[in-house]
Amino acid sequence: MTTTPPPPQTIATRVPGETDPGASLGPGGNGRGKVSRPRRGAIAKERLSSPWASGIAIVIAIMWTVPTFGLLVTSFRPSADIRQDGWWNVVTSPSFTLQNYQDAMTGSTRMVDYFINSLVITLPAVFIPISLALLAAYAFAWIDFKGRELLFVAVFALQIVPIQITLIPLLSTYNDWGLAGSFWTVWLSHSIFALPLAIFLLHNFMKDIPKSLVEAARVDGAGHVKIFFQVLLPLLMPAIAAFAIFQFLWVWNDLLVALVFGSSQDIRPLTVHIAELAGTRGQTWHLLSAGAFISMIVPVIVFLSLQRYFVRGLLAGSVKG
Template structure:
């Protein structure tokens, strides 16, 4: 037995028959993954192509006509959406809502997760179970109490109220995810820092945060996508009339211009563009952050 075989390293195929056997063996997996990817990708491609087509062609032919060489490119759909339908202001509102509603939960969840992972205090595990149990509480059950509370505090219908609501609903999942990541960090490293005189704040800032970038990025992606695509919370808590985000604006387009598919396609792709940019910018941290906290 060779060294490679003893540690379970798969040797490369040496003959044509071995290569063919390996390809045939793995082909079903590759085909299945390709089909799933194609199913998810087709609607996005169709939406993108439709957003650049004139209204007359959208109503008369399908978006797949592009592959037959019949395609008239136009930017008028985006100009109409951004200019006459209030989408530009809605885009600014979405940024104003999503960025703080992502930063606050990430910061607060990281602090709480550090406490649950590395600070001993009474009923720590019990309290953590309570936090995890909050994941099971439906969002809809809390809307009326929150509306009444925010109205009494004078923050209902403001960005501050919307930020607080998004932060509150994001914290249980964020604490759960980050705590499971933090406990995988080397205990010897934390104890060595404490022996050298470092307090919890310094350990959190100088050791835990730099080592936890993948988990923080994963939670940030989740929270950004959830907040950006949210409709219910925006309909309830967003300022009116000038503070509504893009999701509510597209919803109004759908109700008012039900047959204006060119406007709906352009507006929908504008909503998709920012989350796609965020995801592809941080995707190298995404899977790493999710899997790192799953085992210890």
């Protein structure tokens, strides 16, 4: 008697990360499993690449670009033409000059001095909060001490405190300490306002680092200092770069803090000086337009040069396996 061999079984293959269609089948199941991650990405890509989405993106880009382009054209027009008609008339009567930038940088306004003041204010105001936030985030993430959760919630809650209610108490404190009229008032103010968000973001990134890395370093005899600088810090560079860009753009373009703590002639940044030019009721529009683009040079360079780190820092920790 011959025995017929059973038919060969078909081994189903599944793409890694794709949900098994039968995974959700069970008592009373309807056979509809969760949508896999690649499928969700394909759906999102299909929606964003639709003609309607592309059209809306183009309209937003045009609305955002036209005023900036008009300001750029105005900065190169003679002052008489600026006061006479709008920038769009350059199409019919083109006339350009570099005198506006020359007067803005080396003329009576001396914007080059305020440009240097902005650099002197911005760089320490970025370095100080990041340095302090890294240490605090490490303590909250990897050092077990009493009241850690409560203290972290308190630090996070400081983000909802409006900046405006802190200006007068801080100004009074700086006067008592004898710091009024110095760069320290602006540095400390920007650092204080940035610390809650910096600690919160860096703490979240640190918590996403596998605990096994820290435990392996401890087994090898590494202390907190070695773990922080040799294990965690290299992995946090995208997050640090992302927050550094945020803080740099915030401090460079800030006007409120600069008006309150840095309005004296020796330490005022470029934003305060441009705000004064805006109050001249059109008498110095040629200097105002040129000064606006002078103030935009550094933020644009910083953002374009660090854009890849910015995107990587925003995406780091957002997807978990």
